[in-house]
Amino acid sequence: MEEVIIIPAIFIGLPWVILHYITKWKTSASITTDDEALLEELYSLAKRLDERMDTVERLVASDHDDFRPARLVHDQEVDNQKLRELDRMLAEKKGSRP
Known part of the structure; x- marks a missing residue:
């Protein structure tokens, strides 16, 4: 049994x-489409914040000669190439959507 x-x-x-x-x-x-949209939004937010940080550091550096930026090296070409590649990939993806 x-x-x-x-x-x-x-x-x-x-x-x-x-x-x-x-x-x-x-x-x-x-990854879901909601997750993908959230990642795109976070990427654009991080990019805007990075640009703002550069602007603030330039303004403070112009007013104070002894100012040292918090970031050791900002706006490196190596980093910018990676960001341009991400921008290109996002543009291609948005272009291929119906």
């Missing part, structure tokens, strides 16, 4: 549980 319960549990129940959690794992691994 125990075999009647064990055999279906092994051949039906176990694969069902495994496939169920594999499906959950695959769907949760992808």
